[in-house]
Amino acid sequence: MTPVTEAVAALKLSERIHRIEPSATMVVAAEAEKLRQSGVDVVDWTVGEPHFSTPRHIKDAAIAAINGNFTRYTAVGGTIELKDAIVQRHGEDFGSGYKREEAMASVGGKHVLFNAMQVLVDHGDEVILPVPYWVSFKDIVCYAGGRCVMLPTDESEGFKVTAQMVARLVTERTKLIILNSPSNPSGAVMSPEDMTEVVRFAAERGIWVLSDECYVYLNYTGREFSVGSLNEYRDRLVVVGSLSKTYAMTGWRMGYALAPAPVIAAMQKLQSQSTSNPTSIVQKAAVAALEGSQACVAEMRAEYIQLRDHILEGLAAIPGMKCTKPEGAFYVYPNISSFLGRSLKSPAEFARHLLHQAHVATVPGEGFGTDEHVRISYATSQKELDRGLERLRDFVASL
């Protein structure tokens, strides 16, 4: 035992807290920040958040809420006004027909996931999780006592997930399947047909599907789709949404769930014993975001597509670098296996050396369940992409 683990053991912390690890993305971002604090000019490609400012009309709504003294407790799962705005926006965009009692707001999409997992997953339950996966899914499942059953996907097939692949992993303990399209970290987008098949397959067996749709508005295929529109299967579905990426509101902390009313009631009960309502003024801002013009979303999406194409072009020009074209979100997930072997053995080592020698911060793939990739967020300026690409090119040439 190291002195630190000995000290932790002496504190007799709960068994639960040892089941999980700090988010891998946050660990690397903190390392990059430390370097920056010491005066190093770091190109930071780790951040999973829009580089845009929150649109003006959303900020104005929050300011008006403060000035209007909308600063007290609200209903735990959000105001009626907010719940109605959530279901209306979703209905208009995806043709779903959720009712107010099938919606709730929480302190970010991550909080929605945490609530949902605590409410649905029991000790020993199995949760099917496609790989690569967003870092927090695994820990949130573990904290609820569940066991993740990893579903490997094929990079050459664009990390596709199908009902047949899911079927191979189902046992009598399977409680839930996680879908995340567009995906963090791969940017892969499931076709509406594949998503429908997985949901139908699960519903017929009484298995829950939790669909994390935090990037649903950053889908570049031209076929935007939410499983929430599959009305016939809705009694086994939890849709997780977030305003973080859609409206450049990561720091505001606003996410929502769409799910059967008893699930929402259970999640609200849990939330009533933890955070209570999401911040009142943020709720007003969220209503402005959901009910106001959606032009800002389209503008940001158009810029992400340009940035994606720019970084893909830059990566393609680096000998040995391979990268599947992502169809959504704002990440590329290049395969760096041709640089591993001699001096660098893993993506973690690659990312560490890239950070300390070339001052480019990326997230190693191990945190997402794969051992040949790093994740790059292209939610930054084109200039920053170019600076990083030049350093990356020189770094790999020196290996």
Ligand SMILES: Cc1ncc(COP(=O)(O)O)c(C=O)c1O
């Ligand atoms: C797939 C996915 N789900 C959920 C979240 C949580 O976002 P937030 O809690 O900011 O809504 C993120 C954030 O990076 C994410 O990538």
